[in-house]
Amino acid sequence: MSEPIPSQAFASLPLPSELLTTLESLDYRAMTPIQAESLPLILAGRDVIGQGKTGSGKTAAFGLGLLSRLDVMRFQVQALVLCPTRELADQVSGEIRKLARALPNVKVLTLCGGVPMGPQLNSLASGAHVIVGTPGRVEAHLRKGALDLAGLDTLVLDEADRMLDMGFQETLEAIVAHTPETRQTLLFSATYAEGIRPIAERLMKSPAVVEVEATH
Ligand code: ADP
Numbered sequence: 001m002s003e004p005i006p007s008q009a010f011a012s013l014p015l016p017s018e019l020l021t022t023l024e025s026l027d028y029r030a031m032t033p034i035q036a037e038s039l040p041l042i043l044a045g046r047d048v049i050g051q052g053k054t055g056s057g058k059t060a061a062f063g064l065g066l067l068s069r070l071d072v073m074r075f076q077v078q079a080l081v082l083c084p085t086r087e088l089a090d091q092v093s094g095e096i097r098k099l100a101r102a103l104p105n106v107k108v109l110t111l112c113g114g115v116p117m118g119p120q121l122n123s124l125a126s127g128a129h130v131i132v133g134t135p136g137r138v139e140a141h142l143r144k145g146a147l148d149l150a151g152l153d154t155l156v157l158d159e160a161d162r163m164l165d166m167g168f169q170e171t172l173e174a175i176v177a178h179t180p181e182t183r184q185t186l187l188f189s190a191t192y193a194e195g196i197r198p199i200a201e202r203l204m205k206s207p208a209v210v211e212v213e214a215t216h
């Protein structure tokens with residue numbers, strides 16, 4: 001798929017002014033190649049498969065996308081980011097919180113395994129706009145009825161290749177069954193492995209594929 005060569009300036013995008021201010025304060029001067037290729041599509045509401053090496057800036061690509069759709073006054077989970085490991089989920093939560101800091105009262109909750117359910121259940125009961133988590137624990141909360149994804153706008157499968165390698169395919173599909181058909185689905189991965197294609201075909205609507213070779 002050939003898209004026009006996009007501008008590298010974040011200000012060329014239809015992003016809320018709070019996010020542009022934050023990007024300036026973070027000293028993110030220009031979009032990385034994967035951001036420049038994927039953000040116009042993401043902000044237009046397309047499903048996107050984004051492939052770029054580690055360090056190419058994939059988190060801000062989907063993070064800005066999901067934050068720009070967020071309605072803080074709606075007390076529902078509006079975005080869910082699934083990551084293969086707790087370490088990655090913590091990194092992604094940290095980056096999304098950083099990007100969200102000029103948007104008042106955005107609640108980002110991390111749900112990973114290996115820790116007791118109790119405190120997570122309490123946090124869920126008080127509400128969250130964005131959930132970042134690992135598939136097993138997110139599914140456990142869904143089974144308990146503690147997590148409601150009926151209002152989900154954006155689903156992100158981060159490091160999808162690794163999640164599939166780790167055997168999470170069925171868990172991912174079980175989670176997706178709790179989300180509305182109208183959601184936007186974004187799939188990011190370091191490699192565009194053959195293995196991704198079947199799950200992308202089942203879970204995504206005519207996804208745009210963005211592949212970036214070089215790191216910035
Ligand atoms: P990936 O998920 O592709 O491995 P990350 O999203 O973790 O990469 O980004 C790598 C690093 O680049 C992070 O420290 C992030 O803060 C930084 N970064 C992302 N986008 C930009 C940008 N446009 N300008 C400067 N730094 C950026």
Ligand code: MG
Nearest residue numbers: 058059158159
């Ligand atoms: Mg990443």
